[in-house]
Amino acid sequence: MRMTRRQALKRGLAGVGVIAAGGLVWRAWDNGAFNPGGGPPYELWRDWREARLDGKLAIARAGILAANAHNTQPWSFLIGENAISLHADPVRNLGSFDPFRREMALSLGCAVENMVLAANALGDCTVVLPEPGHPTSGLNREIPVASLLLEAGAGKPDPLFEAIDRRHTNRGPYAGRAVSAEIKDALGALANHADTRLLLFDDDPQRNTLGRLIVSATETIIADPEMAADSARWFRFSRADIDRYRDGITLDATGLPGLVNVAAKLIPEPSPAVADRQWLDGTRDVHVATAPLLGMIAVRGLYDQANAIEAGRLWQRIHLWATVNGLAAHPLNQPVEIVDRARQLGKPPTAAGELATLTGDPAWLPTFVFRLGYAERPARPSPRRAVEDVVTGMKD
Ligand SMILES: Cc1cc2nc3c(=O)[nH]c(=O)nc-3n(C[C@H](O)[C@H](O)[C@H](O)COP(=O)(O)O)c2cc1C
Structure with a gap:
């Protein structure tokens, strides 16, 4: 069948359109547009339900899911026989945005809270925290920010612990409803x-x-x-x-x-x-x-x-x-x-x-x-590094 020049041009343009649309879809796919919250960087959120009571690693998992400044995740966890300690990772800092590492210390505090909630859900724990008088700018890898001494116990149910995987920072619009x-x-x-x-x-x-x-x-x-x-x-x-x-x-x-x-x-x-x-x-x-x-x-x-x-x-x-x-x-x-x-x-x-x-x-x-x-729409999760990348010492 013969085509006129006009028909050929139309078909050619349609082809370009299909390729361009295909390119856009590919770019969207490649950039995760159709899969927010999918894949390994979001695994810890997805696995929380099954893994939340799974030994000492569960306490580290809870710490990793805590709020933290700019999602820098400035931490590592050392697991021992009957203890788990939280350490700063000073390299993961915000520079001039946090020149005295005040926000790094706040972020570590958020992780401490999640860890304590998890330790108390699993059994019992005593928390050792720094005495007053240590500057936030002195955070380092060696001296733990917190040590949780784990003790046997039945563990207590706590709705805050259960909410660890549902907490996400919500940066969208909030509805007009007042807070009572x-x-x-x-x-x-x-x-x-x-x-x-x-x-x-x-x-x-x-x-x-x-x-x-x-x-x-x-x-x-x-x-x-x-x-x-x-x-x-x-x-x-x-x-x-x-x-x-x-x-x-x-x-x-x-x-x-x-x-x-x-x-x-x-x-x-x-x-x-x-x-x-x-x-x-x-x-x-x-x-x-x-x-x-x-x-x-x-x-x-x-x-x-x-x-x-x-x-x-x-x-x-x-x-x-x-x-x-x-x-x-x-x-x-x-x-x-x-x-x-x-x-x-x-x-x-x-x-x-x-x-x-x-x-x-x-x-x-x-x-x-x-x-x-009260948010107009739910917040989406933020990525987290894997447990293996931030836990050192004995694993259970
Ligand atoms: C000390 C601290 C300071 C933060 N400052 C801001 C802020 O100024 N603006 C903002 O949008 N989020 C801020 N956040 C929220 C974090 O960016 C957020 O916790 C992080 O990206 C992880 O996301 P998630 O809370 O949804 O797990 C802050 C969090 C902490 C702990």
Whole structure:
């Protein structure tokens, strides 16, 4: 059959279209667009139900699934005969974003809380933590941040332990629904350690003030090339990087709706400047604008390991409790990150002064800022490194 030139051109263009569409589908497939939460980097979340009571490794697994700054996973676990200890991995740091490793210590505190919950579900345990007086900047590989001395026991059921695999940071929009007084009271009751204080703001002018500080701190960070670069180092845009590193912040974790998330995986990686701008817009228009409740955890020693670990433990408890009770949670720690940065650069402590107006007591220093509410859509999991990559010593 003979074709006219016009027919040939049409068919040719259709062919190009099919190839282009095929290319897009391939790119989407290759970049994990159709499989968020699939594959080995997400295995620990999927296996949690079966593996959660599986000997001492279960305690390490619980630690790995904890919240942690930028998903740096700054830890390793040493398993002994009747003990398991948690160690910092100082190389996995955020540089100028966390110059005194305060957030690294908070992250380790989150892991401690999950580990204690797991140890108590399996049997019994005594926890040994650092005495006050050790600076967060002194975290090292050798001296454990926490040791859990494991004892035989029947183990106690605990809904917080059961929620470990359902807790994910939710960066999407929250619905308008207010957080009730009963919920705020229950959250307050979680802050029962003498070294930490929980402050919740759902009324103006304080809620507005904290929201404004979160947005202006984000502006300060993206205008600081070193901080912006140290943050960007932990962003994993491609599926290949997620498979390779199994850490960091991913597109799936940014809280985009399903189809937008797929589309974002089809387009080339945004430039750092565009990504920063999107972060700022999201912080202002989604994170702060839709949050019914903002909060802070304060301590007396901002750069004290013992205080930071207790603050991290409290955050993990709050987030697990929120998960059990149908609430979403999201750290928004930019205001404290610029407090650290000003201290590092020897600049006036402007941000610290502004945060102090919210605590009402200069002895208490905010170390963790967050929002809480009812999410419009569920959060997706973040990747984690395998147990074998972070556990040393005897395996059971
Ligand atoms: C100390 C600390 C600081 C954090 N700061 C922020 C933050 O400022 N913005 C944010 O979106 N998430 C923040 N996070 C959340 C982590 O990025 C998140 O826990 C990590 O990516 C792992 O994801 P997951 O919590 O869903 O398991 C922080 C978490 C911790 C423990």
